[in-house]
Amino acid sequence: MRYLVVPSQETETWKEYLVSKEWLERKYSIETEGENRAIPLSNLFPKIAPMELSNFKIIEKDAPSISPNDYLGYLKMSLGDVTYNKFEKFWPQSFDQIGEVIIIKIDNEVENFSENISQSLLHQNKRVTRIFQDLGVQGDFRIRKLKLIGGEENLGGETKIKENGVEFLVDPTKGYYSPRLATERLETLECAILLKEKLGRELKICDAYAGFGPALMPLIKEKKLVNYILANDLNPKVTSILESNLINNNKENIEFEIKCEDAQKLINYTNYKQLFDLLLVNLPHSTIAHLPSLIGLLNNNSTSVLRAWSIINLKDVANIKSQIQELFLSQKYSISKIIVEPTRTYSPTQVYTKIEIWTN
Ligand SMILES: C[S@@+](CC[C@H](N)C(=O)[O-])C[C@H]1O[C@@H](n2cnc3c(N)ncnc32)[C@H](O)[C@@H]1O
Structure with a gap:
């Protein structure tokens, strides 16, 4: 039985990553391995470990027999x-x-x-x-x-979550939350830190489909990273929990606003036009269709970043990339970097895809 050995404090993050790839063997428990933790790997885990796990050891251990406690x-x-x-x-x-x-x-x-x-x-x-x-x-x-x-x-x-070191509430009977996106949210944090370094100032961030706010939580926790947040979600049952999550985690006293609107209409507020340095768009079944109404929220006077997630047909990946490039150009944004990258399979023909665009 193969186990992935990770630092103890990163166990939850890597466990969720393995779950998202269906590489966690749920029949067995996570074990202590010296100062680290050994996470059991399912037989879907590839023979050669993927690049993102290359820093970690993979060990062979005898699988424990399933106890009645399983x-x-x-x-x-x-x-x-x-x-x-x-x-x-x-x-x-x-x-x-x-x-x-x-x-x-x-x-x-x-x-x-x-x-x-x-x-x-x-x-x-x-x-x-x-x-x-x-x-x-x-x-x-x-x-x-x-x-x-x-x-x-x-x-x-309702239940309390601890993700990437931040606690917040979610209620899966009222809205969407997936622990599988925890590593994507860490990437968003890394991206925001890079953007802040490039701009030399704190960021204005809009999460247009914020849900309970899991992507915003690590961003507001980071010292002097953000100075304004717009958190929007069309579902009022979700925004009331989103609001308490933002209040409870706002140790940096960041100015924030909650809206409960169709995100495609945010552009009608003149004060939001070209206001945001970082825009998050996570409505995977409709992201591409909604983008034309959203990118005008991005600051066009300095570098800004769109991070979005979409479910698309594998055969359309290249097309969608050109479509997004054309869309940005048509709205007078120049692009310095574009990533449209399938991250995991959604169905036999569709892939869950990460989109990241940096404007000049
Ligand atoms: C896939 S969830 C993403 C939630 C959160 N960003 C996350 O990563 O967990 C999409 C969210 O968009 C909200 N939503 C759906 N249609 C919307 C719209 N037209 N405008 C704003 N929010 C919308 C849903 O209520 C849901 O909370």
Whole structure:
């Protein structure tokens, strides 16, 4: 069994990175390895480690036998071998954990056992207080329909997250949050620091589709990086939590404004036109369609940066890159650097793509 050895304080970040690539072996736990931590790797992990992990050691260790404390081991023990084995191929092998909440997809064949599944998960994960069954994405805001199948009813869906050293609240029953994007958010921080160095001043930042604000949290924590934030989201259930997250983490006393509008209309406020040094656009299914109404928010008097994320057809990557170049030129922005880079597979034909544009 292969394990990735990482510094203890970076365990969560690299664990989420491995989850995003489906490279975490969930059957086994993370182990102590001297002063470091060893994270178990699934058999989807490539034979040769990818570049971004080249600083870390990969070691071979004997896999521990699954104890009854493991969720599936516990489920087997509580159902008995006969029932467990009868449905073996249907038991959920993976789930998402967001703070104290677990979200799990359950096949129809084993839906009758949802209580057994939730009890096993609660037994195995002592920090977890609620288990939600994932019934799929719905509505304009693409929120997961979640059904509570175990744990404390009166807590609702709200839970505290610690990501990249910052704590904030999210509620997956009200809006979108994915721990899988934690490394992207660290990259945004690195990008903002570079931009600040280039401009020699603090930044004005707009997150047009901010959700609960996970991308803004590390930015406002950094000393003297930001002097103004516009955080917008069309979903009012999300913006009320976003506001408390910004208030609770605003140790630098940054001026900020929350808006609850269609981001495509922000450009109608004359004071926002060409105001922002850094613009974040994360509405992956519509990013490309919305960009024409958004890039006018970028400062055109000095270097500014767009960071966006989009789901596109793999065969369209080159086309989309030219389309974005043309769009910037048509709005009189010159480009000094453009990255349109697939980061992971979304479907057999589509890729999740990172876009980063630096203007002059
Ligand atoms: C994929 S989530 C991204 C949230 C957050 N930036 C993150 O990384 O976790 C997209 C967000 O855009 C919001 N949204 C959807 N349509 C919108 C629109 N037209 N204008 C502003 N926000 C919108 C949704 O409510 C959702 O919170």
